[in-house]
Amino acid sequence: MQSSKKLIIGYWDIRGLAQPIRYLLEYLKVDYEDKKYPLGEAPDFSKEAWFSVKQTLGFDLPNLPYLIDEETGVKITESHAIYRYICNKHNPDLLGKTLQEKANVDMFMSYVQDIRNATYVHSYETGDLAALSKIGFEKFEPIAKYLAKVDGKFLPGGDQVSIADFLLFEQIDMFDYFTSLEEKTSLTGLYPVLGQYYKKMANLEGLKEYLESDRCLKVLYNGKRAKLNKH
Known part of the structure; x- marks a missing residue:
């Protein structure tokens, strides 16, 4: 029976720093939840969706992107730490x-x-x-x-x-x-x-x-307030 424990990647609902993480997990065929926190619309571009839970998830350095591995209990932030953790667990040769x-x-x-x-x-x-x-x-x-x-x-x-x-x-x-x-x-x-x-x-x-799937974000390289973006 497949374990109900999962890997969770949290980030804004854009490509940004999380997109290479998504690529890596897809290449490795690791089952994960892509938790996206919506950015508000102009003019305020509210970040409340993330700020309202930021201090409640148990991170030592709360930030986006984050990784929660329910299988191992690991909770980390910072992009490069996340890259290395995924590679070390699933395929160290990628380092x-x-x-x-x-x-x-x-x-x-x-x-x-x-x-x-x-x-x-x-x-x-x-x-x-x-x-x-x-x-x-x-x-x-x-x-x-x-x-x-x-x-x-x-x-x-x-x-x-x-x-x-x-x-x-x-x-x-x-x-x-x-x-x-x-x-x-x-x-x-x-x-x-x-x-x-x-x-x-x-x-x-x-x-x-x-x-080629609908799961892959085709827009928003950057946050919504960016002057240069892919819409």
Whole structure:
């Protein structure tokens, strides 16, 4: 009989920081509850749905996204801790096999997170699409060169996908969308190796089915108050 205990991922009802976590769980075919907290509408964009329960769930550092594993009793927040917990429990190879691969995974996770952080001011404050696109064209150049060097393999440098790949996959998706709005050249148009890599990721068993399903959010890369978003 299947256990009634489950894994719960909590986040806003957007893609944001939780989307790579969802990709990872879908790829691993882990049964989970995708608990989405609705953001209110303009002009207030109320966060009461989360704030009303934030201090009641037993987290040491209450935040979104969060993970609750009813099987083990683990309750954690912070994205990178969640990534590593899921991989350590279900497939440690996704964190890299050798010391070099593990270092590559950590390096690319940090680099891709830095790219996302760099988008904040333009996504939420300035709404400057050209400036956002410039960040993408510049920041993705070394990644494109690396993927060409490893002959289009995954970020650890071999045939084994990693958690860093799921983070990169979401960022390519986001930047390709925004850069294409400029009607000049998209991210994958400028760096075809990124387009080839994206298609390979999108066809991974488990992830492919999720992307084609109604469960996969197709909109809202960012919160509702963001000036740049996918609607």
